[in-house]
Amino acid sequence: MDKSDLKTFAIILAVFLLFYYVPPDSPWLHAALANGVALASDYARAHVLLCLVPAFFIAGAVSTFLDRATVTRHLGASASKTKAYGVASISGGVLAVCSCTVLPMFAGIYRMGAGLGPATTFLYAGPAINVLAVALTASALGAELGVARAVGAVGLSLVVGLAMAAFFRTKPRADAANDPLAKADADESSLGVASAITAALIGALVFANWSDADPTMAPIKWYVVAVFGVSLAAILVARFRLPLWRIAASIAATGAAAFVDPTLAFTVAGAGLALTLHAEGGKLGEWLEETWGFAKQIMPLLFIGVFVAGAAFGAHEEPGLVPPEWVREAVGGESLLANALASALGALMYFATLTEIPIIEGLLDGGMGEGPALALLLAGPAVSLPNMLVVRSVLGTRKTLAFVGVTVLVSTAAGFVYGAMF
Numbered sequence: 001m002d003k004s005d006l007k008t009f010a011i012i013l014a015v016f017l018l019f020y021y022v023p024p025d026s027p028w029l030h031a032a033l034a035n036g037v038a039l040a041s042d043y044a045r046a047h048v049l050l051c052l053v054p055a056f057f058i059a060g061a062v063s064t065f066l067d068r069a070t071v072t073r074h075l076g077a078s079a080s081k082t083k084a085y086g087v088a089s090i091s092g093g094v095l096a097v098c099s100c101t102v103l104p105m106f107a108g109i110y111r112m113g114a115g116l117g118p119a120t121t122f123l124y125a126g127p128a129i130n131v132l133a134v135a136l137t138a139s140a141l142g143a144e145l146g147v148a149r150a151v152g153a154v155g156l157s158l159v160v161g162l163a164m165a166a167f168f169r170t171k172p173r174a175d176a177a178n179d180p181l182a183k184a185d186a187d188e189s190s191l192g193v194a195s196a197i198t199a200a201l202i203g204a205l206v207f208a209n210w211s212d213a214d215p216t217m218a219p220i221k222w223y224v225v226a227v228f229g230v231s232l233a234a235i236l237v238a239r240f241r242l243p244l245w246r247i248a249a250s251i252a253a254t255g256a257a258a259f260v261d262p263t264l265a266f267t268v269a270g271a272g273l274a275l276t277l278h279a280e281g282g283k284l285g286e287w288l289e290e291t292w293g294f295a296k297q298i299m300p301l302l303f304i305g306v307f308v309a310g311a312a313f314g315a316h317e318e319p320g321l322v323p324p325e326w327v328r329e330a331v332g333g334e335s336l337l338a339n340a341l342a343s344a345l346g347a348l349m350y351f352a353t354l355t356e357i358p359i360i361e362g363l364l365d366g367g368m369g370e371g372p373a374l375a376l377l378l379a380g381p382a383v384s385l386p387n388m389l390v391v392r393s394v395l396g397t398r399k400t401l402a403f404v405g406v407t408v409l410v411s412t413a414a415g416f417v418y419g420a421m422f
Contacts, residue, residue: 039310060291117165305386371419
């Protein structure tokens with residue numbers, strides 16, 4: 001029996017013991033299952049149509065239109081550290097998306113040749129450096145904690161990426177410079193096409209998910225989304241000579257759906273884009289194939305992870321398998337252990353965008369220390385159980401454990417230092 005067989009046997013045995021000993025009439029079991037379903041339902045309603053679908057199209061566009069030499073030149077091993085990590089941290093920060101939405105984009109740039117360090121910097125920076133989240137943190141939890149979160153997220157994104165590159169360096173820096181891809185001529189036209197398409201999609205993604213609580217942007221955000229959608233259509237017509245009747249039909253269907261519901265219109269627009277890519281074939285058909293490849297790799301793992309996180313930690317203020325009083329007792333005070341536990345819990349829990357703030361506010365009222373609060377703020381949005389499952393499918397087990405471990409360690413250190421100082 002080889003290692004693969006032993007692993008399979010262990011999984012079968014664990015599942016057998018679970019179903020053999022679990023009490024089917026237990027109230028805690030029913031509550032855990034209900035919480036898992038509730039969180040997965042919230043996730044499906046809040047993230048799939050407006051966040052993940054455009055993210056998959058963005059990742060597919062990067063993989064299709066951006067040639068590997070360009071990615072390698074800017075983010076690969078041959079690029080200067082200042083350039084590679086600067087681009088990765090800024091790109092992730094500008095997106096300001098949740099950890100689940102950044103995953104397809106991370107998978108795309110890593111597959112296209114980005115170095116492990118810049119790719120993981122991007123993976124951390126996307127959800128951690130979120131301008132709206134930082135502003136709400138300062139408003140709800142205090143200016144000091146808000147500033148600490150902003151500074152810590154920027155610094156830690158670079159530390160995480162540099163640590164990952166150091167841990168898994170497979171060849172000297174001088175050898176990396178001899179990589180044929182590093183010397184290949186970058187296709188500037190591919191960079192322009194990829195940039196234009198992804199800019200339009202990112203604009204639609206960002207404004208579609210803009211908070212309805214913002215009195216300035218909320219009344220006009222869907223009009224802004226429509227402008228980005230029309231811009232994408234214009235790019236496709238100009239670059240790929242798409243039939244105008246096909247684009248007009250998609251825009252008309254989207255406009256009609258907008259009279260019913262903006263989310264429905266967004267969905268119709270996505271379906272119209274998919275049908276157009278399928279009908280045209282060629283490079284556009286390849287874009288659809290890449291998009292579907294990311295979707296079928298990532299979606300099942302995300303839903304499994306969200307369900308497990310809901311069952312373990314609860315949903316809708318209903319407790320999960322882990323009693324909330326245990327959490328409060330574990331993260332009270334400013335000790336190193338409290339910071340480590342807060343960071344580890346943050347890495348396991350799933351936070352929908354901005355929901356970490358009221359959760360931590362409640363924990364602070366219950367006796368949580370300021371340092372552990374920062375540790376959770378730095379680890380939680382960037383890492384989660386669903387995130388780990390998907391990252392493992394891209395990087396493998398060892399690199400995923402290292403990424404999570406480094407994130408937990410640096411978040412713990414930041415929280416401990418902050419607690420000692422303030």
